[in-house]
Amino acid sequence: MKLARFSPPTAAALLVGLTTVIGPGAVDSYAASDxxxxxxxxSHMVVDAPHGHLFISGGASTDGILVTDLDGGNPxxxxxxxxxxxxxxxxxxxxxxxxxxxxDAIAAINTENLTESARYGTGAGTHPDSLAVAxxxxxxxxxxxxxxxxxxxxxxxxxxxxxxSDSWAGPPxxxxxxxxxxxxxxxVQTGDxxxxxTYRAEGGALTRQAARALPFPDLGDLAVTADGLHxxxxxxxxxxxxxxxxxxxxxxxxxxxxxxxxSVAVAPDxxxxxxxxGLEAFPETGVGYYNDYEFGYPLSPAAHGVAWAxxxxxxxxxxxxxSGGTPTLHVARTPEIASVGLYxxxxxxxAPGEAYSFRAGFDSPLSLRAGESMIPGTVRITRYDxxxxxxxxxxxxxxxxxxxxxWFGAYHVAGTVPLTGPLSFRVDYSGxxxxxxxxxxxxxxxxxxxxxxxxxxxxxxDRAAPMTVTGHLTWPHAHVTTGAVHIVKTDLxxxxxxxxxxxxVAADGSFALHDTPQVGGANTYAFTYDGGTSYLPVxxxxxxxxxxxxxxxxxxxxxxxxxxxxxxxxTAHLGTTYNSRSVTLYDQPAGKSRTQLxxxxxxxxxxxxxxxKITRNTVFSAAFAGDYRxxxxxVTTSATLTPTVRTEMQWPLSTSRIGSTTYQVFxxxxxxxxxxxxxxxxxxxxxxxxxxxxxxxxxxxxxxxQSCVPLYSDDWYGYGRALKLFASNDHYRIRGHYxxxxxxxxxxxxxxxxxxxxxxxxxxx
Numbered sequence: 001m002k003l004a005r006f007s008p009p010t011a012a013a014l015l016v017g018l019t020t021v022i023g024p025g026a027v028d029s030y031a032a033s034d035x036x037x038x039x040x041x042x043s044h045m046v047v048d049a050p051h052g053h054l055f056i057s058g059g060a061s062t063d064g065i066l067v068t069d070l071d072g073g074n075p076x077x078x079x080x081x082x083x084x085x086x087x088x089x090x091x092x093x094x095x096x097x098x099x100x101x102x103x104d105a106i107a108a109i110n111t112e113n114l115t116e117s118a119r120y121g122t123g124a125g126t127h128p129d130s131l132a133v134a135x136x137x138x139x140x141x142x143x144x145x146x147x148x149x150x151x152x153x154x155x156x157x158x159x160x161x162x163x164x165s166d167s168w169a170g171p172p173x174x175x176x177x178x179x180x181x182x183x184x185x186x187x188v189q190t191g192d193x194x195x196x197x198t199y200r201a202e203g204g205a206l207t208r209q210a211a212r213a214l215p216f217p218d219l220g221d222l223a224v225t226a227d228g229l230h231x232x233x234x235x236x237x238x239x240x241x242x243x244x245x246x247x248x249x250x251x252x253x254x255x256x257x258x259x260x261x262x263s264v265a266v267a268p269d270x271x272x273x274x275x276x277x278g279l280e281a282f283p284e285t286g287v288g289y290y291n292d293y294e295f296g297y298p299l300s301p302a303a304h305g306v307a308w309a310x311x312x313x314x315x316x317x318x319x320x321x322x323s324g325g326t327p328t329l330h331v332a333r334t335p336e337i338a339s340v341g342l343y344x345x346x347x348x349x350x351a352p353g354e355a356y357s358f359r360a361g362f363d364s365p366l367s368l369r370a371g372e373s374m375i376p377g378t379v380r381i382t383r384y385d386x387x388x389x390x391x392x393x394x395x396x397x398x399x400x401x402x403x404x405x406x407w408f409g410a411y412h413v414a415g416t417v418p419l420t421g422p423l424s425f426r427v428d429y430s431g432x433x434x435x436x437x438x439x440x441x442x443x444x445x446x447x448x449x450x451x452x453x454x455x456x457x458x459x460x461x462d463r464a465a466p467m468t469v470t471g472h473l474t475w476p477h478a479h480v481t482t483g484a485v486h487i488v489k490t491d492l493x494x495x496x497x498x499x500x501x502x503x504x505v506a507a508d509g510s511f512a513l514h515d516t517p518q519v520g521g522a523n524t525y526a527f528t529y530d531g532g533t534s535y536l537p538v539x540x541x542x543x544x545x546x547x548x549x550x551x552x553x554x555x556x557x558x559x560x561x562x563x564x565x566x567x568x569x570x571t572a573h574l575g576t577t578y579n580s581r582s583v584t585l586y587d588q589p590a591g592k593s594r595t596q597l598x599x600x601x602x603x604x605x606x607x608x609x610x611x612x613k614i615t616r617n618t619v620f621s622a623a624f625a626g627d628y629r630x631x632x633x634x635v636t637t638s639a640t641l642t643p644t645v646r647t648e649m650q651w652p653l654s655t656s657r658i659g660s661t662t663y664q665v666f667x668x669x670x671x672x673x674x675x676x677x678x679x680x681x682x683x684x685x686x687x688x689x690x691x692x693x694x695x696x697x698x699x700x701x702x703x704x705x706q707s708c709v710p711l712y713s714d715d716w717y718g719y720g721r722a723l724k725l726f727a728s729n730d731h732y733r734i735r736g737h738y739x740x741x742x743x744x745x746x747x748x749x750x751x752x753x754x755x756x757x758x759x760x761x762x763x764x765x
Contacts, residue, residue, distance in 0.1 A: 275301025
């Protein structure tokens with residue numbers, strides 16, 4: 001279990017370029033592959049560096065002790081050691097002691113030839129298990145659940161089961177210092193707590209130093225610090241960071257990291273290591289750890305599965321699966337070297353020519369020691385840019401001692417961003433003491449600012465007349481003179497645009513274009529500042545409407561009024577133009593959309609003729625789209641559809657010719673006169689008016705009328721008048737007038753012809 005990782009909280013927001021990198025020392029430390037062990041289960045492990053041996057016992061159901069080289073290779077077995085558990089080396093390293101619980105014995109094995117040299121019986125039912133050599137004597141914890149004790153084997157091979165006067169609730173777990181000393185610690189779990197006793201071992205006897213129940217309900221492992229002054233205890237349910245003093249078993253300070261739950265071991269130099277989720281090494285005091293390694297699922301560290309090489313050059317860890325099988329060895333090299341990460345930060349944003357400040361900081365799981373204000377070792381910072389592509393060493397970077405933002409101190413470099421190309425820094429840390437080397441290149445984001453551009457141009461101008469467009473570039477900071485303004489002009493003659501070249505930019509950012517447009521219509525000027533080497537490009541446009549002459553254009557029909565079905569001749573005439581002689585004729589019948597009638601070039605006389613069969617009032621238009629020097633123009637004319645009127649008189653008895661006019665003759669005995677009119681075509685909403693005139697005093701005079709009466713559904717309208725209202729033998733005439741609807745008329749109005757009549761008294765003879 002780890003209490004802290006050292007990663008400054010402000011670093012993430014300030015990172016530039018690549019982020020934290022693990023130094024080479026840290027990579028080597030935990031890079032070895034996991035090595036499957038050729039045993040079914042794991043129990044204990046001892047490192048015999050002088051003879052190049054790693055001894056591994058497998059516990060119950062095994063028949064020997066596994067021996068490998070210091071890299072976990074070249075495995076062999078010391079056979080005939082059934083159920084070996086606890087292991088210990090003699091003070092001189094000549095003998096390996098192995099507890100054989102099922103044999104009620106302890107075996108002594110020669111570390112030179114790997115053969116058993118002696119076996120010490122401990123008595124029936126003693127089941128020796130945990131071993132430790134302290135004060136020149138081999139001590140062993142023995143017993144079964146409910147009862148146990150500490151025994152000893154002296155140099156003559158004499159076994160003594162009454163090594164101490166304490167009573168134990170089971171076989172105690174023993175521990176001593178990693179190098180020979182007279183300190184011995186023993187512990188056994190007793191329910192919700194564990195009983196601990198510390199001893200002074202001397203002359204084959206134990207002198208109690210302290211005894212106390214400590215709050216460990218699931219005692220995992222036990223180790224004594226290198227100086228013999230403190231205990232490290234592993235427990236899953238009460239992972240402890242506290243150091244327990246061997247003199248009185250009181251808490252006395254704290255380890256740099258909480259002791260892992262499954263196993264714990266101490267190196268001769270005092271470094272602590274343990275296994276919980278993985279393998280981890282940390283200093284006895286201070287804050288943090290050197291590094292850690294996690295076994296892949298389904299493996300987890302085994303109890304008692306951690307051991308140090310005497311020179312601290314290797315750390316060994318064994319992991320097993322959930323059933324305690326599949327033992328796997330991991331060898332960590334240089335385990336006391338902490339990884340170092342580098343991070344860089346810079347003032348942002350920065351642009352070419354601006355001042356910058358670059359800061360290089362450090363990250364590591366291991367904190368500085370008390371009194372240290374900077375991470376130990378040397379730091380080299382090399383700057384790379386276009387001027388120095390091979391790099392130039394920064395001679396004296398400024399340093400800042402460790403603080404809340406930079407927990408390991410920081411190095412600072414200041415300068416000016418180059419006008420062209422990228423900027424980067426290489427930071428190389430040498431490593432020192434327990435910190436591994438590291439190196440990293442940081443690319444500094446050089447932001448190219450986009451200046452703003454404003455243009456001033458006339459909204460309109462005359463063709464072939466000089467005009468000027470002015471512009472101004474504004475930078476968000478003191479700028480360097482670089483780049484040019486390119487102009488592309490688009491007009492009717494060049495819809496894809498063409499280049500007008502470049503214009504110079506004055507020191508204050510101003511520029512101007514002088515042009516004499518030869519093409520009328522919209523002239524669009526696109527100004528693009530290319531940014532040069534230091535800025536982003538920016539583009540703005542200005543549009544000027546250049547005048548064009550108004551062309552002569554007309555449209556006419558061969559008549560103004562037509563009857564339904566007649567063919568209309570439509571003629572458009574175009575006067576002088578520059579580079580276009582095309583005209584389009586359109587027709588738009590009343591109540592319908594406009595459609596194209598004909599389009600094409602006019603003839604040598606400037607005319608374009610089309611023919612159209614008329615069915616209702618129609619508007620004809622001619623359109624000229626314009627050319628380089630003449631503006632677009634549209635003109636219209638109208639043609640009217642005149643309806644046909646059919647008339648008839650009802651009930652005349654004869655006709656009479658009076659002068660050159662034929663009169664319809666009625667007799668008053670007939671009572672009424674009828675006058676019918678039919679209009680073709682007519683439109684709903686149209687109406688008929690009827691007018692009757694009387695000739696007297698040498699002129700015609702209107703005597704009656706009927707105004708705007710709708711026609712019948714069959715297109716007819718009938719008008720009737722009583723004959724008694726007419727003066728006998730006088731002259732009369734009658735006619736009708738059709739009026740189309742006031743809105744949306746599809747035809748014109750129309751008069752019928754006059755019909756003349758006279759009314760005679762009485763009846764015909």
